[in-house]
Amino acid sequence: MKKPVAPRLGSPAKPSKPARAHAPPGEVRIIGGLYKRTKLAVPDKPGLRPTPDRVRETLFNWLGQDLSGWHCVDPFAGTGALGLEAASRGAAAVLMGEQDADLVLRLKALQLKLGASAVKVERTDGVALLRRLAPASQQLILLDPPFESALFVPALEAAARAVAEPGFIYLEAPEPWSEERLAPLGLAPYRQGKAGMVHFHLVVRRPA
Numbered sequence: 001m002k003k004p005v006a007p008r009l010g011s012p013a014k015p016s017k018p019a020r021a022h023a024p025p026g027e028v029r030i031i032g033g034l035y036k037r038t039k040l041a042v043p044d045k046p047g048l049r050p051t052p053d054r055v056r057e058t059l060f061n062w063l064g065q066d067l068s069g070w071h072c073v074d075p076f077a078g079t080g081a082l083g084l085e086a087a088s089r090g091a092a093a094v095l096m097g098e099q100d101a102d103l104v105l106r107l108k109a110l111q112l113k114l115g116a117s118a119v120k121v122e123r124t125d126g127v128a129l130l131r132r133l134a135p136a137s138q139q140l141i142l143l144d145p146p147f148e149s150a151l152f153v154p155a156l157e158a159a160a161r162a163v164a165e166p167g168f169i170y171l172e173a174p175e176p177w178s179e180e181r182l183a184p185l186g187l188a189p190y191r192q193g194k195a196g197m198v199h200f201h202l203v204v205r206r207p208a
Helices: 053-063 081-088 102-116 126-131 152-162 178-183
Strands: 026-028 039-041 071-074 092-099 119-123 138-142 163-173 188-196 197-206
Touching: 026 138, 039 071, 039 152, 039 197, 053 081, 053 163, 053 197, 071 081, 081 138, 092 102, 092 126, 102 119, 119 152, 152 163, 152 178, 178 188
Parallel strands: 071 092, 071 138, 092 119, 138 163
Antiparallel strands: 026 039, 163 197, 188 197
16 A cells, blocks of 8 residues: 655545455456457446356356256346356356446446357346346356445346256355255355355355
């Protein structure tokens, strides 16, 4: 951290800006599959926090590297890192939702650049997108809402309805989600891990 510079005599001191907990990286890369090493820009936007490379690598090791035929949804797409990793590994359909207009334009430009015909990008509210999906229609739902939001429970409720059986919900959160916390939503933990301040989980529907 830089030392504060003393103001010149006669000039008012400027208020300091609050420090960010985590400054976003300038870019991340797709780490596997058809689009491996593709760079994804990370603009400096509030709440934008791409899933770290190490976490994505672990997630897709858990899932297996081949997602051929899978239908996936990434309702809080941001940079597109999670959804494009799924498409890179052969998913048949990846629906990506994002509210920020600038990020939507970036995602659509990436989709065109890559020729990723399996990817569809929409400007939409993530929870609303999940709620309109057909029941049991998705093999993989990628949930990474802004950490400071109150979207985790409504997103998980909607995802529990939309996920197929067998199928997986990926959940990234600032705190762990236990079996007791997931059970009322009709879900159960499958795998989980932690990287720095990020808790990441694979979740499945509870058996009937």
